[in-house]
Amino acid sequence: xxxxGRFGTVIAFVLLCVxxxxxxxxxxASQANVFNLLQQLATLSIVATAATLVMTIxxxxxxxxxxxxxAAVVCFVMFGAGYSPWLAVPAAVVAGLLGGIGNxxxxxxxxxxxxxxxxxxxxxxxxxxFGLSGGGSLFQNVPAEFxxxxxxxxxxxxxxxxxxxxxxxAASFVLSLTEFGRRLRAIGGNMLAARLAxxxxxxxVIVTFGVAGGLSSLxxxxxxxxxxxxxxxxxxxxxxxxxxxxxxxxxxxxxxxPSIPGTLLGVAITGxxxxxMTILGVEPFVQKMLTxxxxxxxxxxxxxxxxR
Amino acid sequence: xxxxxNSSASPVLVLDGLGKSFGATxxxxxxxxxxxxGEILGLVGHNGAGKSTLIKIVGGAxxxxxxxxxxxxxxxxxxxxxxxxAAGIRVIHQDAPLVPAFDTIDNCFLGRPYPKRLxxxxxxxxxxxxxxxxxxxxxELPLYRPVxxxxxxxxxxxxxxxxxxxxxxxxILDEPTAALPAEDARRFFEVLGRIRxxxxxxxxxxxxxxxxxxxxxxxxxxxxxxxxxxxxGDDLSVGRLIAEMGGGAAAASTRTGPSPxxxxxxxILGFRTPRIGEPVSLTVRAGEVVALYGLxxxxxxxxxxxxxxxxxxxxxxxxIDEVRYRPHDPGSAVKAGxxxxxxxxxxxxxFPALDLVFNKTLPLLRSYRRWGVLPIPDAAxxxxxxxxxxxxxxxxxGSPAQLARTLSGGNQQKLIFSxxxxxxxxVMLLDEPTEGVDVMAKQTIKDIIHAIAADGDAVxxxxxxxxxxxxxxxxxxxFRDGAxxxxxxRGEATAAGLSxxxxxxxxxxxxxxxx
Numbered sequence: 001x002x003x004x005g006r007f008g009t010v011i012a013f014v015l016l017c018v019x020x021x022x023x024x025x026x027x028x029a030s031q032a033n034v035f036n037l038l039q040q041l042a043t044l045s046i047v048a049t050a051a052t053l054v055m056t057i058x059x060x061x062x063x064x065x066x067x068x069x070x071a072a073v074v075c076f077v078m079f080g081a082g083y084s085p086w087l088a089v090p091a092a093v094v095a096g097l098l099g100g101i102g103n104x105x106x107x108x109x110x111x112x113x114x115x116x117x118x119x120x121x122x123x124x125x126x127x128x129x130f131g132l133s134g135g136g137s138l139f140q141n142v143p144a145e146f147x148x149x150x151x152x153x154x155x156x157x158x159x160x161x162x163x164x165x166x167x168x169x170a171a172s173f174v175l176s177l178t179e180f181g182r183r184l185r186a187i188g189g190n191m192l193a194a195r196l197a198x199x200x201x202x203x204x205v206i207v208t209f210g211v212a213g214g215l216s217s218l219x220x221x222x223x224x225x226x227x228x229x230x231x232x233x234x235x236x237x238x239x240x241x242x243x244x245x246x247x248x249x250x251x252x253x254x255x256x257x258p259s260i261p262g263t264l265l266g267v268a269i270t271g272x273x274x275x276x277m278t279i280l281g282v283e284p285f286v287q288k289m290l291t292x293x294x295x296x297x298x299x300x301x302x303x304x305x306x307x308r
Numbered sequence: 309x310x311x312x313x314n315s316s317a318s319p320v321l322v323l324d325g326l327g328k329s330f331g332a333t334x335x336x337x338x339x340x341x342x343x344x345x346g347e348i349l350g351l352v353g354h355n356g357a358g359k360s361t362l363i364k365i366v367g368g369a370x371x372x373x374x375x376x377x378x379x380x381x382x383x384x385x386x387x388x389x390x391x392x393x394a395a396g397i398r399v400i401h402q403d404a405p406l407v408p409a410f411d412t413i414d415n416c417f418l419g420r421p422y423p424k425r426l427x428x429x430x431x432x433x434x435x436x437x438x439x440x441x442x443x444x445x446x447x448e449l450p451l452y453r454p455v456x457x458x459x460x461x462x463x464x465x466x467x468x469x470x471x472x473x474x475x476x477x478x479x480i481l482d483e484p485t486a487a488l489p490a491e492d493a494r495r496f497f498e499v500l501g502r503i504r505x506x507x508x509x510x511x512x513x514x515x516x517x518x519x520x521x522x523x524x525x526x527x528x529x530x531x532x533x534x535x536x537x538x539x540x541g542d543d544l545s546v547g548r549l550i551a552e553m554g555g556g557a558a559a560a561s562t563r564t565g566p567s568p569x570x571x572x573x574x575x576i577l578g579f580r581t582p583r584i585g586e587p588v589s590l591t592v593r594a595g596e597v598v599a600l601y602g603l604x605x606x607x608x609x610x611x612x613x614x615x616x617x618x619x620x621x622x623x624x625x626x627x628i629d630e631v632r633y634r635p636h637d638p639g640s641a642v643k644a645g646x647x648x649x650x651x652x653x654x655x656x657x658x659f660p661a662l663d664l665v666f667n668k669t670l671p672l673l674r675s676y677r678r679w680g681v682l683p684i685p686d687a688a689x690x691x692x693x694x695x696x697x698x699x700x701x702x703x704x705x706g707s708p709a710q711l712a713r714t715l716s717g718g719n720q721q722k723l724i725f726s727x728x729x730x731x732x733x734x735v736m737l738l739d740e741p742t743e744g745v746d747v748m749a750k751q752t753i754k755d756i757i758h759a760i761a762a763d764g765d766a767v768x769x770x771x772x773x774x775x776x777x778x779x780x781x782x783x784x785x786x787f788r789d790g791a792x793x794x795x796x797x798r799g800e801a802t803a804a805g806l807s808x809x810x811x812x813x814x815x816x817x818x819x820x821x822x823x
Contacts, residue, residue: 179677182666199639
């Protein structure tokens with residue numbers, strides 16, 4: 001059964017692409033649409049990578065979207081005050097990193113359930129974003145070097161596509177091939193056993209949440225760069241699709257565990273679905289309902305697969 | 309215990325020629341037994357002999373491919389656990405969930421209709437319903453305390469009580485004493501005896517053959533999915549059970565212990581932890597196995613945990629090879645040359661959804677670095693080390709890439725031993741090393757432990773199994789209430805002596821509460 005689930009996820013993706021290509025050959029299967037799709041999905045895939053890392057250790061991070069917003073706000077507030085991007089961008093990433101480390105300390109040192117810790121700390125980050133931005137949009141004094149981060153192209157391909165490759169490639173390498181990644185999978189597999197086996201569980205959990213915060217900031221910055229303006233709530237819509245992608249991705253793993261290639265597949269499925277439906281003129285409310293239904297189906301398939 | 313007088317009564321439960329296959333594997337093949345009211349029947353067999361499948365079929369969790377089930381002489385079919393339940397069968401697993409915050413009364417009413425009065429739950433009726441049975445079978449069991457505060461043994465009593473008050477008349481107990489020290493097991497048997505005298509039929513499934521002999525009127529032996537023998541009276545002995553199970557007889561230990569000239573490897577002086585109140589001092593020489601025996605919570609495991617760096621040390625010094633050692637976490641213990649096999653492997657040892665190589669190499673992952681420096685494990689080196697270690701501990705497995713949860717209990721335990729098999733440790737800490745493994749795996753693990761000692765390790769074994777303490781230990785120390793109360797060298801200790809020393813007070817019917 002789980003073999004159907006595993007390859008089913010890949011087959012579903014291929015079928016979706018083939019279906020939309022037949023239904024709207026000119027609009028869907030065009031180079032312009034593919035590039036557009038890559039640009040849209042780049043930021044989501046980075047947030048989903050953060051979610052994957054945290055889920056690998058068996059925890060949740062609900063603050064990813066808030067951290068993305070905060071990073072964008074910090075960066076643009078500094079632009080407004082005349083700072084150079086060489087200062088503003090690192091400051092923004094550090095803000096997200098600190099938020100993530102805060103999550104990690106609450107979870108690993110004080111034993112706060114990650115659901116609660118990251119939601120509460122995320123709310124604080126959100127408040128900070130509103131306070132710093134004054135609640136409105138920021139778009140002044142944005143240097144051209146910064147907008148090229150998310151808008152330019154390289155070798156004829158949108159530069160954001162390379163960000164997907166770099167971030168997900170690095171995360172995949174770390175998770176599957178390094179000692180650190182091995183430790184994260186052990187912590188997710190059995191935290192108590194990992195601790196008793198002598199792994200530095202506390203430190204690794206804090207580092208993981210920190211990295212997740214840093215990646216979320218990066219996604220927020222790239223989104224701001226692509227759009228050229230920032231709102232204090234702009235990162236929030238990342239949360240559900242990011243976890244949807246991780247959950248869909250777990251169906252592609254024999255043990256139902258999160259993985260970077262699985263998450264990439266999940267991002268692609270949700271992205272292609274939304275894109276194709278928009279092209280076909282499906283009403284947004286139907287799109288929403290379908291997206292929710294697909295997440296449920298994915299999780300059900302995983303449960304059925306694991307029941308064997 | 310004497311045979312039940314009513315063994316000639318017509319059986320309440322008959323299993324006749326049950327068979328069950330999973331694909332090409334024949335899990336059960338011609339398994340038969342009959343069970344009379346008021347009887348305690350032992351069911352024994354190696355891991356994989358078909359006990360679990362048989363229990364699942366009787367409990368309605370799996371349907372048999374062949375064979376019949378008769379209840380009160382009438383053929384029945386159990387397609388769901390509910391049908392088995394309705395027939396009065398209660399399968400009780402030793403870790404069957406209870407609601408920790410509920411007291412005994414509330415736990416006994418879980419999943420049952422509550423007595424009502426004026427539309428609200430009638431608590432006094434609930435209390436009466438439970439208390440009348442409780443005074444009969446387990447009078448010392450606290451009824452109004454959250455079960456989270458009860459001892460392991462008392463929680464077992466709650467499970468039994470719940471089954472009995474809810475019209476259970478055939479109890480299938482799956483390894484009920486695996487987590488109980490001998491003294492608590494004795495109280496457990498007293499409770500079982502009282503339940504049996506109410507006319508309840510009991511099937512006692514256990515690896516602890518001495519308990520089966522002592523407790524049961526009859527025992528059925530499963531081998532390769534078939535019931536191969538039924539032993540009663542004088543035939544029911546540990547030796548006969550082992551012979552029928554198809555296990556090689558346990559070789560008499562020829563161990564001689566460490567040479568008197570062996571150097572002291574581990575020295576503990578004035579050692580106290582939150583659970584060890586009386587300072588403990590202890591010296592373990594190279595090649596020596598010291599068994600720590602005692603009830604749960606007596607301090608024996610606390611000593612190991614503190615040495616491993618997962619429990620605080622309040623006072624005292626530790627010297628390893630005459631060098632001061634102060635553990636602050638397991639990482640520092642590994643560096644100091646300590647190895648550790650935790651109790652309760654499912655909770656604290658195993659990574660069930662990860663593969664065998666992962667499980668083996670994890671604690672010493674740094675030793676598989678590429679070119680010795682890159683923090684990227686060398687998969688080929690790991691695999692070689694795994695295969696070598698698996699041979700050392702005689703683990704049987706299909707492929708290094710299979711998931712740890714697919715191994716049998718004994719092989720899972722060997723997998724945890726294999727973690728330390730490619731290095732020479734100075735000190736080996738083993739907590740309940742043979743818990744829940746079958747007789748043959750038990751023997752292999754004991755051999756492994758002796759081999760570890762022969763390699764020059766100082767070995768500390770914490771155990772609730774008297775026979776194991778006597779067989780393994782060159783010295784046996786008995787813990788009671790956070791202090792060492794008795795010490796023997798090999799040959800001087802006896803099972804009765806261990807029990808007497810481990811108990812806080814002389815056996816007294818009124819003290820069901822163990823510390």
